[in-house]
Amino acid sequence: MSVVQITDLHKSFGDREVLTGIDLEVRQGEVVCVIGPSGSGKSTLLRCVNLLEQPTAGRIEVLGVDVTDPDVDIDRVRTHVGMVFQQFNLFVHRTVLDNCTMAQRQVLKRSRAEAERIARENLARVGLADRADSLPAQLSGGQQQRVAIARALSMDPQLMLFDEPTSALDPELVGDVLAVMRDLADAGMTMIVVTHEMAFARDVGDRVVFMDGGVVVEDGTADQVIGAPREARTRTFLQRVLDPTRTSGV
Ligand SMILES: Nc1ncnc2c1ncn2[C@@H]1O[C@H](COP(=O)(O)OP(=O)(O)OP(=O)(O)O)[C@@H](O)[C@H]1O
């Protein structure tokens, strides 16, 4: 079953077209890692999937619903789609537990007791069972990002979108967040992950999509795209990200 089906997606900001005809299918249980240089349109692509950006043209189906249909009930679709950003977007004056229960109660109308039970399960899953009563500021960046993941999981998503979830973290905190994402992938979650972590993309990604200049340049298995890229543009990009002395501009 296809969870996301994108057909000839175009997106312009003003008269600047930043996505110029994207086709992408993500099937149930698949982990698709999206890589590519800064400005290539990775975040815009992800944001179009749950209409944080309105596509200019093309069609996007999410869980069988055409979200580009003007009559779509997008809130209903978003209920099934978890999103984790580089910035954690936690409510800073609310406890970890509150952060993980608010949307459950408001959107899914769960009782406080049920929402708290589910939140605690997910906090345990991300290794933070003992931090339910903390405020976000009392946690490290990596812990805050894991709260953001627990919050998203508490909504029982059928699709998780990650936009560079580890890019804002100190290097020593990246591993814990990636480990949680790897567990999620192993548990069968369908995921689209925009990342600069090539080892993660290679190990965890079922597929890797390389974007450049608003198009998908290469789409294949992780081993093929990262291990044996066919396109010159992919090779150039990988050389830059894999050689730390040449990372500027990526
Ligand atoms: N709201 C906006 N208004 C105008 N231009 C935008 C907007 N959002 C993105 N862009 C432009 O669209 C292009 C693609 O941006 P996008 O953020 O999708 O790239 P990206 O691949 O995610 O880059 P990065 O790796 O730096 O996050 C960029 O040139 C950017 O300046």
Ligand SMILES: [Mg+2]
């Ligand atoms: Mg981005």
